[in-house]
Amino acid sequence: MYLTQGLHRSIQQKPDAIATSYGDRKRTFRELGERVARLASGLQSLGMKTGDRVAMLALNSDRYLEYQMAVPWGGGVLNPCNIRWSAAEIIYSLDDSASTILIIDDAFKPMIERIRAESKTIVHYIYAGEGETPAGMYGYEELVARSYPIEDAVRRGDDLAGVFYTGGTTGFPKGVMLSHTNLCSSGLALLADGFGSASSVYLHAAPMFHLADFGIGVAYWLAGATHVIIPKFDPEAILVAIERDGVSETLLVPTMIQMFLDHPLMQKECNLGSMKTIFYGASPMPEALINRAAQVLPNVEFVQAYGMTELAPLATLNVSCRHPSEAFRRAKQRAAGRAGFCVEVRIVDEAGKEVPRGTVGEVVARGPNVMQGYWGKPDQTVAAIRDGWMHTGDGGYMDEDGYVFIVDRIKDMIISGGENIYSAEVESALSTHPAVAASAVIGVPDADWGERVHAVVVKKPGVTVADQELIKHCKQLIAGYKCPRSVEFRDTLPLSGAGKILKVELRKPYWEGQKRNVS
């Protein structure tokens, strides 16, 4: 299969249906197909050859969807840039992948000069904004208009479809190489689980460079759904789009869902009757939020998806919301879900052997969705994919019904006196103290216990609290051996470009010259 297959299918079966809706701009599948065939041709005229990488640095738009289709149509390989990264990180990913063409919109115009000065590989710039094309760039619309439509190159199967950079929390970003089969199998699995149909209207509210939205988008491309796009997450824009375009499905993260439910417009008589499914990821929904969501949107399914870029991206899907028993739904509510239709998921020990149900180990996955490898990093590829199983680095357990519960990143788990302690659980306890704004719990060396629990805490402004008080607070909530032995106060926590806490930075001074068992 291949990325543009769903577009061809829609052109064959429903050419005059709406394919994309962005602001006041709507296009049918027939029009979209024509534009994609022209843009693909335009990219070739700028030198894109089979397998060449083409980058895009932009907010969401209908043009972003055209980019997703036109690059493979012309035989190229996608490289969607992380819009949250610094210029230095973006330039690293452009040059690492040796992208030669960069499509950029108004939001990132200010970054062009720096990229032009520093990138060693980008040759051509295409301006996909709404204003005048700046000097030294090609205009997106001119390129589409002046190019003669070409036939689809039909790159498919194991051909490389895209290089998706993932920040991680250590070292340089890694380019995840995903094939057409990788992406299509993940998309098809979502359809097989009952999501997406030709009558779906999917809203792209999460950033389109990210594989969460991209991956679900592949499913909706295959399904022949209508794509509604807003530039970026904005609760009001979401409400307006749902009502105007009859949106039925979207993807959000729990904090976005919270903001969306809390929006004043939500209180008014907003007609959200078209909504059927909200996918969410990154973390489980707190119970209070689930209850509130069920109250405000009783007919909407909230479906947790768990995965990673390396899995294109689907590993598990939690559709327990469909189960008739409320007790069952409640028991599975915090689960990441069960293995999707294309992928096998297991929990294994350090030797790769499956552990009994309920025992924490590393979550691993195998299937046609497992990436081809990290771009130019064969050693890291071999370390990540062992015997065909992608090692996620996430610690979790599986219950008797095959539901996976994530407890922590493996390397953030603390082993103290032989007991596993999950930093996430300790942080959750700390977060309930009124003085705590943020916290990071790490394992530091201990002569007696191997490791001991250490908390790094950021206080709320103008509040004072003693370390012993926080430790006492934790003891009321979690077992004694899990509670911090020591607390350190800081003004900020070190964050990665993607906003993840860099625990490796926090641990570094403590472990200088020593080796952790888990690293």
Added chain:
Amino acid sequence: MYLTQGLHRSIQQKPDAIATSYGDRKRTFRELGERVARLASGLQSLGMKTGDRVAMLALNSDRYLEYQMAVPWGGGVLNPCNIRWSAAEIIYSLDDSASTILIIDDAFKPMIERIRAESKTIVHYIYAGEGETPAGMYGYEELVARSYPIEDAVRRGDDLAGVFYTGGTTGFPKGVMLSHTNLCSSGLALLADGFGSASSVYLHAAPMFHLADFGIGVAYWLAGATHVIIPKFDPEAILVAIERDGVSETLLVPTMIQMFLDHPLMQKECNLGSMKTIFYGASPMPEALINRAAQVLPNVEFVQAYGMTELAPLATLNVSCRHPSEAFRRAKQRAAGRAGFCVEVRIVDEAGKEVPRGTVGEVVARGPNVMQGYWGKPDQTVAAIRDGWMHTGDGGYMDEDGYVFIVDRIKDMIISGGENIYSAEVESALSTHPAVAASAVIGVPDADWGERVHAVVVKKPGVTVADQELIKHCKQLIAGYKCPRSVEFRDTLPLSGAGKILKVELRKPYWEGQKRNVS
């Protein structure tokens, strides 16, 4: 992906749910997994090595499903025998595929001596019947009981899963080589179109050796459904099974549906409320039958599937029954359907170029479901798969909504004076005459028109009718140029093992020493 993946998924997620129900015998997924792992081991103990073919010649049973799983589990390749074939044809397919083990049940016990005497490749015989194991054979249940369960060999992706012999209407049977990806992608596509879920109860009433049931079965394996099995088609057994096991989906052919609807038990208060979908194939349902079906089973979807062994097997699926407009449903009722989710379908001319909508050409298909080739027949493989497109040999057209309508086998189409004439249409007209029992319409050489329409007719017993009367009858129903120019009466028509009329035999005497344009 791989054939046993759904079984593993079910063992992980619902080990105590019913996997198979046959007569009074029910087994859970946990039990089934244990038996499959033991049978796989037993087959290895009889010499089955990676890639070796293992044949089964049997009516439907739960053991047939175990065979489907155990052979790939042990690293082998399936070779399900066509139960309608003569001993000579079966022995040909066993030896052609070099199968070394044959599993056989009570129904085919009488054939053993002949196979033993004539097959050059079968070494071991396994008796899977319900009685005493005959001398010189291994007992199926003993093999399962005495073997130690082994781990799944996890043959997958492009690894060969099975060799499925297809009769065709010319020459020797051909072994269609299907990989794990071929079969799983076709199955996943069925799920993606909204069929099959973990709560489905699928009834195997059509013969399990045939890829129609096998292919749909793969989808229900992946879904984690319950499999209910009856030995062979029998309207009463179907009614009993639906009521007793809560069957929700099955596959039948239109003549079976007719017999099923006409059964006296149907008139009584049979509780068929669990039924959701009846797949059917081989031919469209006559309108009278559709109407009757809708009246008797108003809540059941009748879904036409079109495909072939070489497509593992799905090409198109007609789910127009879900369309809200009755006029639309009626217009699409005779269509083979639209391209399934994994496959691309086009109508092309002799040069492989797509023809305009509404124009008849050859139906071709491309996708991960296209077979790897014909076993040991590279020339026929190259002739069938051109530029990645499987040439079905079926003539048809596509309408504006992407629905494919099959008109005739390409080689049975008659070109007379530049006009295309579909033998099926002429035969349909002939069949409405009360004196006609069966007919075959062929093209024979004509000095003026290239070909002319010739009908071979079998009369009903004790009836007389003149050739001119039949021609006159046709003229009332179809255009003059389509009507037979000559009629020949015969006592029988030559049939293939699969019951298809061998038109090539009928044409042969007329074309001796001449070449047809289409052959």
